[in-house]
Amino acid sequence: MVELEVQIPTAFDPFADAKDSDAPGAKGYVHIRIQQRNGKKCLTTVQGLKETFSYDKILKDIKKQFCCNGNVVQDKALGKIVQLQGDQRKNVSQFLVQAGIVQKDQIKIHGF
Numbered sequence: 455m456v457e458l459e460v461q462i463p464t465a466f467d468p469f470a471d472a473k474d475s476d477a478p479g480a481k482g483y484v485h486i487r488i489q490q491r492n493g494k495k496c497l498t499t500v501q502g503l504k505e506t507f508s509y510d511k512i513l514k515d516i517k518k519q520f521c522c523n524g525n526v527v528q529d530k531a532l533g534k535i536v537q538l539q540g541d542q543r544k545n546v547s548q549f550l551v552q553a554g555i556v557q558k559d560q561i562k563i564h565g566f
Contacts, residue, residue, distance in 0.1 A: 482502055482560075483502055483560055483561065483562045484500065484501070484502040484503055484560055484561050484562070485499075485500075485501045485562050485564060486498065486499070486500050486543050486546055486547055486561060486564065487499045487501070487564040487565060488541055488543060488564070488565035495540075496540065496541055497537055497538065497539065498537070498538040498540065498541060498543055498546060499535050499536065499537050499538075500535065501532055501533075501535045501536075503534070503536070503555065505533070505534070509534050509536060510526060512536065513536055515549070515553075516536075516538065516542075516549055517538075519545075519549065520538075520542055520545050520546075520549075522538050522539045522540050522542060523538070523539045524536060524537050524538035525537055541565075543563050543565060544563075547561050547563060
C-alpha cells in the first residue's frame with residue numbers, strides 16, 4: 455500500500471508581528487463612524503486610538519482646524535471615544551494621517 459503525505463493547512467495570522475510592534479495604532483484599527491441624530495444632524499465618532507495619546511489635545515486641534523464642537527466620552531467596553539459634531543469622517547482621517555497618529559491603512563471609515 456502507498457502512503458500519501460498529506461499536509462493539513464494551519465491557521466496563519468498575517469498580523470501577528472503587528473501586535474508586537476510599538477508603532478502608533480499598530481494594536482488595531484482606528485474606526486471612524488457616523489451616527490445619525492435627528493433630521494440632518496449627525497455625530498462623528500473616533501474609536502481605537504492608543505491610550506498613550508492625549509485625547510484632549512487631539513480634540514482641541516480637530517475642533518480648531520475644522521470649526522466644529524466635540525468631546526471625549528469614556529465608555530466601559532470601548533474605552534475613550536472622541537465625538538464630533540457633523541460629518542467629519544474625511545477630515546478626521548486626513549488629520550490623523552498628517553499628524554502621524556496612525557497610518558492610512560489602519561483607518562476604517564464606516565457609514566453611509
